[in-house]
Amino acid sequence: MGLSLEELKTLSAHFSSCYLTYRKNNRGAHQRKMGAGQKGFLPTPLDKLVFILLYLKCYPTYDLQGFLFGLERTRACRWVKLLLPVLEMTLGHECVLPARQIRSMEEFCHAFPGVRDVFIDGTERPVQKPKNTRRRNKMYSGKKRQTTRKVVMMTDETRRVGFLSLSKNGRRHDKRLLDKADIVRHIPSTVTVWADTGFQGINKQHPNTLLPKKATRKTPLSPEQKKENKLISGIRITVEHAIAGIKRLGCMTQSLRNRRPFIDDTFILLSAGLWNFHLRRD
Structure with a gap:
């Protein structure tokens, strides 16, 4: 479990x-005493x-x-x-649930106390393919080549998930989700942000950012740049370990079957909370 x-x-x-x-807050107008009746x-x-x-x-x-x-x-x-x-x-x-919104630098310091480095990445989970073509196209992820729901998460050096964005359709780009969350401008300049090439342009919003160099057809990477990219990827692997910890649960890896609204958001929130609880007790 x-x-x-x-x-x-x-x-x-x-x-x-x-x-x-x-149960006490959601009993309604029941007159029977709590705990009475047949035991289940x-x-x-x-x-x-x-x-x-x-x-x-x-x-x-x-x-x-x-x-x-x-x-x-x-x-x-x-x-x-x-x-x-x-x-x-x-x-x-237990204070292990990640923040869903960060609107000020004080809220960031509360979610990431004493942190020096944060790691940003996006992750997707598969969902059943909708019958409606329009909804199916909105959920289709070209990266995973299937219909998905996507979130952007932020972790610290200990792999603890401190921030989790709201779940959106898999068609949206990681950088767009990060901009929608509007969290980068609240990160102190003393904190180093580590991200992958999917977040190109974040260094304009936060100068203390480390991104791998991206090659083009006309400008391939030099051996020094490849070595630097390998070093950045080796440090940024922390957020990949956190994603793997969240996806230990089958509700995050199997195709979503539940029809309740926002149930996928509940699943990833609980998965991140259980992962943080496991890290704290480890």
Whole structure:
């Protein structure tokens, strides 16, 4: 499930309190006392946490998820819808969720305390191909040659994800998503930004930026430039390790099947939060 036994026990304690808080705030006008009635197939908070973590890790169908826990597929679907926001609340209380917007230098320093280098990259996740041609063309990624959803993320030297943009269609360019997030101008000049060739022009927005040199047909790279590019790529590999850590979960690597709005954004947020929690406990 992406967590050790010790990490699972630590997260379970906070998950229990967040579950009670969430149920209390969303009970409506019910008069029955909390905890009354028949006990379900997921009686303890640990059972509920294992249920939702297994769903994110393996991303099974509701039929298989229900079979593993002795539930009907409709009941498994209801539990997933209930426990996803509880897990997000738990990770938020653990202060491991990445920032979704950074509007000032103070917010940047809060998301990246004491950082000297940040690493920027974009990542995509596959989605089912829409029947509508217009929507399919908007989601089509020429790089992956399939329909995808894309985000831009920023990490520090420890591979911790400190910023995660909102999910957009795979057709959009990485640099365009970064400009839309409007985060570069809030990065202090003392912080070095490392990016790949997909972010050409970022050095005009932030002078303390290191980008690999890009060859053209008429101006090939010299041996010194190739050596420099190799050095930059070796340091920038940190953000690739963070992306690999997020994609340990099957909900990020398998084609998205859920139809709920913004569920792909929820998946990548929870994946990044679990990765940060794993790094903090490591």
